[in-house]
Amino acid sequence: MYRIVQATDVGPGVRRFSVEAPHVARHYRAGQFVIVRVDPTGERIPLTVAAADTDTGLIALYVQGIGKTTRRLNMLESGDSLHDVAGPLGKPSEIEHYGTAVVVGGGVGTAIAYPVVKALVDAGNRVISIIGGRSRDFVILESELEATGAEVIVCTDDGSYGRPGFVTDTLADTLAGTPVDIVFAAGPVPMMKAVAAVTKPDGVRTIASLNPIMVDGTGMCGGCRVDVGGKTQFACVDGPEFDAHLVDFDLLARRNQAYHDFEQVRNAELEDPSCRVESSP
Amino acid sequence: MSAPLTKKERMKLDRIDMPERDAVERAGSFEEVNLGLTAKMAQLEAMRCLECKRPKCIDGCPVGIQIDEFIRLVAEGSVAEAAEVIQRDNLLPAICGRVCPQENQCEGTCVLAKKERPIAIGHLERYVADYVRTEGLHQVAEMPRPTGKAIAVIGSGPAGLACAGDLIQSGHAVTVFEALHEPGGVLVYGIPEFRLPKEIVQTEIAGLETLGVVFEMNAVVGRTHTLEELLAEFDAVFIGVGAGLPRFLGVPGENLIGVYSANEFLTRVNLMKAYLNDADTPVLDVTGKRIVVFGGGNTAMDAARTALRMGAADVRILYRRTEAEMPARREEVRHAREEGIAFDFLVSPTQLSGEDGLLRRVSLQRMELGEPDETGRRRPQPIEGATTEVEADLAVVAIGNGPNPLLLSTVPDLERTKWGTIAVDEATGRTSIPGVFAGGDIVTGGATVILAMGAGRRAAASVENWLDTGVWELPPSEEESVESA
Ligand SMILES: Cc1cc2nc3c(=O)[nH]c(=O)nc-3n(C[C@H](O)[C@H](O)[C@H](O)COP(=O)(O)OP(=O)(O)OC[C@H]3O[C@@H](n4cnc5c(N)ncnc54)[C@H](O)[C@@H]3O)c2cc1C
Numbered sequence: 001m002y003r004i005v006q007a008t009d010v011g012p013g014v015r016r017f018s019v020e021a022p023h024v025a026r027h028y029r030a031g032q033f034v035i036v037r038v039d040p041t042g043e044r045i046p047l048t049v050a051a052a053d054t055d056t057g058l059i060a061l062y063v064q065g066i067g068k069t070t071r072r073l074n075m076l077e078s079g080d081s082l083h084d085v086a087g088p089l090g091k092p093s094e095i096e097h098y099g100t101a102v103v104v105g106g107g108v109g110t111a112i113a114y115p116v117v118k119a120l121v122d123a124g125n126r127v128i129s130i131i132g133g134r135s136r137d138f139v140i141l142e143s144e145l146e147a148t149g150a151e152v153i154v155c156t157d158d159g160s161y162g163r164p165g166f167v168t169d170t171l172a173d174t175l176a177g178t179p180v181d182i183v184f185a186a187g188p189v190p191m192m193k194a195v196a197a198v199t200k201p202d203g204v205r206t207i208a209s210l211n212p213i214m215v216d217g218t219g220m221c222g223g224c225r226v227d228v229g230g231k232t233q234f235a236c237v238d239g240p241e242f243d244a245h246l247v248d249f250d251l252l253a254r255r256n257q258a259y260h261d262f263e264q265v266r267n268a269e270l271e272d273p274s275c276r277v278e279s280s281p
Numbered sequence: 282m283s284a285p286l287t288k289k290e291r292m293k294l295d296r297i298d299m300p301e302r303d304a305v306e307r308a309g310s311f312e313e314v315n316l317g318l319t320a321k322m323a324q325l326e327a328m329r330c331l332e333c334k335r336p337k338c339i340d341g342c343p344v345g346i347q348i349d350e351f352i353r354l355v356a357e358g359s360v361a362e363a364a365e366v367i368q369r370d371n372l373l374p375a376i377c378g379r380v381c382p383q384e385n386q387c388e389g390t391c392v393l394a395k396k397e398r399p400i401a402i403g404h405l406e407r408y409v410a411d412y413v414r415t416e417g418l419h420q421v422a423e424m425p426r427p428t429g430k431a432i433a434v435i436g437s438g439p440a441g442l443a444c445a446g447d448l449i450q451s452g453h454a455v456t457v458f459e460a461l462h463e464p465g466g467v468l469v470y471g472i473p474e475f476r477l478p479k480e481i482v483q484t485e486i487a488g489l490e491t492l493g494v495v496f497e498m499n500a501v502v503g504r505t506h507t508l509e510e511l512l513a514e515f516d517a518v519f520i521g522v523g524a525g526l527p528r529f530l531g532v533p534g535e536n537l538i539g540v541y542s543a544n545e546f547l548t549r550v551n552l553m554k555a556y557l558n559d560a561d562t563p564v565l566d567v568t569g570k571r572i573v574v575f576g577g578g579n580t581a582m583d584a585a586r587t588a589l590r591m592g593a594a595d596v597r598i599l600y601r602r603t604e605a606e607m608p609a610r611r612e613e614v615r616h617a618r619e620e621g622i623a624f625d626f627l628v629s630p631t632q633l634s635g636e637d638g639l640l641r642r643v644s645l646q647r648m649e650l651g652e653p654d655e656t657g658r659r660r661p662q663p664i665e666g667a668t669t670e671v672e673a674d675l676a677v678v679a680i681g682n683g684p685n686p687l688l689l690s691t692v693p694d695l696e697r698t699k700w701g702t703i704a705v706d707e708a709t710g711r712t713s714i715p716g717v718f719a720g721g722d723i724v725t726g727g728a729t730v731i732l733a734m735g736a737g738r739r740a741a742a743s744v745e746n747w748l749d750t751g752v753w754e755l756p757p758s759e760e761e762s763v764e765s766a
C-alpha cells in the first residue's frame with residue numbers, strides 16, 4: 001500500500017497527490033511514469049511523476065478525472081492509500097545542454113512538462129515554457145514553473161487568462177522570434193500533433209511524450225505500441241518520449257479510443273451504481 | 282486391497298480417462314475443464330503400472346521424479362506418502378500435473394506408450410497433489426535454523442518460486458521481487474483459469490509465505506531497484522524474469538485496433554479479470570465476432586479457447602506448419618477441437634487490413650513443408666501464388682516471446698547469448714557476474730513450467746554451494762556433483 005500524504009484540488013477535475021513511494025522517488029528521473037492501481041480489483045493506469053523527493057520518499061502525481069479509474073482516484077483524500085504503485089517506468093528524458101529549449105504543456109500534460117523544464121534549467125539551458133488550458137482554471141503548475149527560473153508563457157483557449165489562443169500559436173510566435181534548439185511537448189494528442197506540425201518546416205528537433213493505453217508498463221504486452229517512423233515501438237519501455245516528427249499521431253489517437261464504449265458504461269455506473277449493465281459472459 | 286494383479290492382467294486394463302466438463306458447457310465457462318480423478322479411478326489407473334525394473338518414465342521427467350515409487354504408493358492407497366515422494370523432486374506438483382507436456386516427457390517414455398496407452402502419470406500427479414491440498418495435509422516443513430544469509434529472487438514465475446522454495450528451506454532469508462502486482466508469472470497472467478485455477482497457484486505462494494519467503498510486489502528490477510543495489514544488500518541474486526517480450530508478425534496493419542499479442546489478451550482476461558462482469562480492465566468485446574489466432578503452441582490454444590469463452594462466434598487457429606509440428610500439449614489441442622475451434626494449417630499472414638482503424642480481414646499465404654530446420658521441424662515455405670483471405674474482427678498473435686530487455690539493458694556486464702537470453706552454466710545457473718544466478722525462460726527462451734522449475738532448483742543448489750565455498754569458477758567435476766544434487 002502506498003499512502004497518500006496530501007491530496008489537493010488544483011483545477012476543475014484535476015487533483016495533485018503526494019504519495020509515499022520511496023523506491024520510486026529514489027530512482028526517478030524526469031520523463032518517467034508509474035503504473036498505479038487504486039484498489040485490489042482496479043485497472044493498471046500510467047501516471048507521469050511530476051516530482052519526487054528522495055529525502056521524504058514522496059512522489060507527486062497530477063490526475064485528471066476522465067475515466068472511471070481516474071475519477072475514483074480523485075475521490076481519495078490524504079490518509080487514503082493507493083493499492084499499487086510500480087515504477088519509475090519508461091526511459092528518462094534526454095536532458096542535455098541544448099541551448100534554448102521550449103517545453104509545451106497542455107492541460108494535465110503540464111505535469112509531464114514540469115519536471116522536464118526543471119531538469120533542462122538545471123542542465124543550464126534557457127527554457128521557455130508554454131503552458132495552456134481551456135480557461136484560467138485549467139492552468140496548473142504556473143508558479144512552480146516560474147520558480148524553476150524558466151520563462152513561462154500561459155495561454156488559454158478562451159482568453160480568460162494570459163495570451164488568448166492555443167499553445168501552438170504562441171509556439172509559432174516564439175520560434176519566429178528566437179532560435180530554438182529543441183522543443184518538448186506533452187499534452188493531448190491533437191496538441192502534440194499540432195506542435196510537431198509547427199516545428200517540422202524548420203526542422204526544429206521535437207520530442208513528444210506519448211500517452212497510449214498501457215497494461216503492465218514493462219514491455220510484456222505490447223498494448224502500448226506506437227508507430228514511430230514506420231517502426232513499431234513499445235511506449236512503456238522504448239519511450240514514452242519519441243521524435244515527434246516521426247510519430248503517427250492519428251494511429252495513437254485511434255488506439256486511445258479502443259475502449260471508449262466500455263469507459264462510458266463504467267462512468268455511468270460510477271454515477272449510479274444501480275444502473276450496472278450485465279454484459280456477457 | 283486384493284491380491285496384486287499379474288502383469289498380464291494389468292495389460293488388459295484400460296487407461297482411465299480424465300473426467301471432463303462437457304464441451305458445450307465448458308465453451309462458455311472459465312471453470313476448470315478437467316475435473317480430476319476420483320480415488321477409485323486413481324487407484325485403478327495406478328494399478329496398471331507394470332512396475333518396470335528400470336522405469337523409463339523417470340528418464341522422461343525433466344526433474345527425475347521417482348514416478349514408479351509414487352505410483353506404487355497410489356495403487357496401495359497411500360496417497361500422502363506418494364505426495365512426499367513427488368515433493369522431493371517437484372515443488373509444484375498440482376501445477377505440473379496440469380500443465381506439463383506429459384506426452385513428450387514421462388508418458389512419452391512409458392513402455393505402454395508404444396501401445397498408445399501410457400500410464401496417466403500427469404493425472405495421477407495432479408490427483409496426489411490435489412488430495413493433500415484439499416485434505417489440508419500439506420506438511421509444514423520444520424523451520425530450519427537461520428543461516429543469516431539473504432538471497433534476492435527476481436521474478437515470481439515457476440523458476441523464481443522453485444528457487445525461493447529450496448533456499449528458504451535451507452534457512453536462508455529470501456525476498457522475491459516481482460514487477461507485477463501479483464506473484465506467479467505466466468501461471469497467473471498467461472495460463473487461464475479453465476486450465477490452471479488461480480487458487481492452486483495462490484496456495485503454493487501462501488505456502489512459501491508461511492515458510493518465510495517475503496514477496497515484494499511492484500518491484501521492477503532495473504527500475505525500482507537496480508541489480509547493483511540487490512547485490513550490495515543480498516548474498517546472492519537469482520534472475521528468473523521469464524521471456525516476456527511478445528513477438529509480432531512484422532506485417533502491415535499490425536497496429537490496427539483488434540490486434541492483440543497473446544500476452545495482452547490473456548493478461549487482460551486472466552490477471553486483470555476482464556472475464557468477470559465487474560472488472561475495471563476492459564478487453565475488446567468479442568461477442569458474436571470472428572477471431573483468428575496465429576500460432577500453434579499452448580499460448581495459441583489458451584488465447585483461442587479464452588476468446589471462445591468470452592463469447593466469440595467463430596474462432597480459428599492459423600498455423601504455418603501442420604498439426605504434427607504444433608508444440609501445444611496434445612490434450613489442449615483435443616480440448617480446443619471439441620469446443621469447436623477450427624484449425625487452418627500451412628497458412629501465414631501477409632497483411633492485416635481494416636476499416637476506420639479496426640481490423641476486418643487477414644490476407645494469408647499458403648505454405649508447404651520443406652527441409653527440416655535447426656529444430657528438426659520441417660520448415661514452411663510459401664507456395665507461389667497461393668493466397669487467400671479470412672474475415673476477422675480480432676486477431677491474437679501467439680508466435681512466441683523474446684527475452685525482455687528491461688532488466689538486461691541495465692546490466693551490460695551480464696553476458697548474453699546471441700538470442701539475447703542470459704548466458705549461464707547450465708548445470709549451476711551461474712552467470713558471468715559472481716553472485717548472480719539465472720534460470721527459466723530468460724535462459725532457455727520460452728520453454729515449460731517444469732524446465733523453469735528445475736532450473737530454479739539447480740540454481741538454488743548452486744547458490745548453497747557458492748555460499749559455502751565462496752568459489753565461483755567451478756571445476757568440471759564439481760559442476761556435475763551440483764547437477765546431480
Ligand atoms: C499462455 C501460456 C501458456 C503456457 N502453457 C504452458 C503449459 O501448458 N505447460 C508448460 O509447461 N508451459 C507452458 N507455458 C510456458 C511456461 O509458462 C513458461 O515456460 C514458464 O512460466 C517460465 O517460467 P519463468 O519462471 O522462467 O518465467 P515467468 O513465468 O515468465 O515469470 C517471470 C516473472 O518475472 C517477472 N519479471 C519480469 N521482469 C522483471 C523485473 N525486471 N523485475 C521483477 N520481476 C520481473 C514477470 O512479471 C513474471 O512474473 C505457457 C506459457 C504461456 C505464455
Ligand code: FES
Pocket residue numbers: 213214215216217218219220221222223224225234235236237
Ligand atoms: S504496457 Fe504492456 S508492453 Fe507497454
